[in-house]
Amino acid sequence: MSEVLINIVSISNLSDKNGVSTFINGFDKLKELFNSNGIIINKVFVPVGSKSSVTENSFSRNSITNFKSRVLKKNRVYKILQFLYFYIFQAIVIAIRVFNFYFLNKSHRNQVFFFNDLFVAFFAIKLLPKNSKTIIIFHSSEDPLRHFFMIFEFLKNTFIENFLRYMLHFVMINVCGIVTLSEGYAQKLQKSFPNKTIKCIYNTSFVNYVKNDFEGSAFRKSDFINIIAIGSLQYCKGFDILISAIGELSLNVRRKFILRIAGEGEERTNLESLIAKYDLYDNVLLLGNIDNVGPLIEQCSFFCLPSREEGLPISLIEALSFYKPIICTPVGSLPEIFSENDCVFINQDVSDIVRVLNSLFENSMQLETLSFNSSKIFNSLFSNQSFVEKYSLFFKQIIK
Incomplete structure (x- = not known):
């Protein structure tokens, strides 16, 4: 088999310090190991302006964060605008970029689009030809939308939740493969989608640091x-x-x-x-x-x-x-x-x-x-x- 090109796609800003951005950047850190297995990490689609790292002074960062915190907790209009911009508009923009990239490189038979969120996956799959190769990873637990509704709790039991549940079901039906972080969830999905390629693959450590030799234990005696x-x-x-x-x-x-x-x-x-x-x-x-x-x-x-x-x-x-x-x-x-x-x-x-x-x-x-x-x-x-x-x-x- 010729080399497989993996196009990693996410709505997450890679300058954010969170699990998804760490996961995506980790693939780049392990690029040589993937290359030795015939896998090319070819392209990362993220929001325009994202960077792999960013430096801000702590006063500016904390002041902005505190302001956002106060606004987000008190203003539902702001939250709705946040939802529409970050989860819908940005997702559509990235999906269009994925679509354009596919047609510019459609001569390459072994390319896969690896989605890291539901929103981009939904719009991209709507645009891509049915024979395109797509997979999605669910970074959360058994309900991929549970974390979302912790942030936007007031959207539960509304028509928006119904639409998001439709999006989730559509993506599960139409992707070629699903990755989970739980064996139990993978088995549950396999029963619902018996013809789908579904796999639990645990994450690894991407930390860039030379550890000491602990000889089996890293316990440190200390006064604290x-x-x-x-x-x-x-x-x-x-x-x-x-x-x-x-x-x-x-x-x-x-x-x-x-x-x-x-x-x-x-x-x-x-x-x-x-x-x-x-x-x-x-x-x-x-x-x-x-x-x-x-x-x-x-x-x-x-x-x-x-x-x-x-x-x-x-x-x-x-x-x-x-x-x-x-x-x-x-x-x-x-x-x-x-x-x-x-x-x-x-x-x-x-x-x-x-x-x-x-x-x-x-x-x-x-x-x-x-x-x-x-x-x-x-x-x-x-x-x-x-x-x-x-x-x-x-x-x-x-x-x-």
């Missing part, structure tokens, strides 16, 4: 218990629960913990209010967007994921690649990956996180066992080589 959490500052990430839990600790226990959160988003104002409410200025640091989280992860005692909703977050896999202990909510694919002995599962509840933090304060050495577990899980499920091999095989199946 350093927690790292990574992700967009959105309600679904549950950072408010984690900060509140630290605030509820007794002063004697609280002074032992330092939480660093890397990421930016519309929840910053709310999180800053919680930090002020509990007087956690010495305990909780909102770092903003970090280009390279490797050094932060390496220095932490454990990685915490308090999310209300997830698929399979790349930040967690990055922490696993450093063999860090994992404390997380049992969301998305995580119950498939971890047994109760491999990590510490927490409820989306302040009191339960307080219980776990108090336990770690009494016996931090249990983190060493969790670190060994993380090393085994990463090496067996999430290596770069495994990621590239599984995707390469999937792409070639689509072409056949």
Whole structure:
């Protein structure tokens, strides 16, 4: 078989620090491995003006984010305009670019369009010929629209939700293949679409950092218990629960913990209010967007994921690649990956996180066992080589 060209398509701005942009940029980082498997990462279609990285001063970034946060929470008209521009207009523009690219390169038989969101996929599939090769990845859990309705909650149970459900069903029927981040969801979809090529492929770590040799454990003894959490500052990430839990600790226990959160988003104002409410200025640091989280992860005692909703977050896999202990909510694919002995599962509840933090304060050495577990899980499920091999095989199946 001749080389397969993979055209990655997304509505996400690659300057944003989120899981989707990390995933897309990661394909470029692994380009040589893909090339050795006969896969060419040929083109990335993203919104006009997107860049692979961006630098802003923190004052400007935080001021803009805080303003957006206040407006978005209070003004439905603004949210509707945001929906129409970012999810509909931008999607149509990118779909037209995909259509034009297809016809300019239609002589190449082995090209695949790899969609990373429902909106562009819908409009592009409407435009592309029926024999074009298309696949979509669902980055979220079993309902690909659940995260969307966390942001636009007031659109639920409206004609817009009905239209979005139609879009989702149309895309599922018409794409050649579907990638999920959950074995359970892949099996569920396969029952609904028995003739469709559907595969669960776990993400990998794309972190650009040379790790030390941990020899199976990355546990670090320290006078403090350093927690790292990574992700967009959105309600679904549950950072408010984690900060509140630290605030509820007794002063004697609280002074032992330092939480660093890397990421930016519309929840910053709310999180800053919680930090002020509990007087956690010495305990909780909102770092903003970090280009390279490797050094932060390496220095932490454990990685915490308090999310209300997830698929399979790349930040967690990055922490696993450093063999860090994992404390997380049992969301998305995580119950498939971890047994109760491999990590510490927490409820989306302040009191339960307080219980776990108090336990770690009494016996931090249990983190060493969790670190060994993380090393085994990463090496067996999430290596770069495994990621590239599984995707390469999937792409070639689509072409056949």
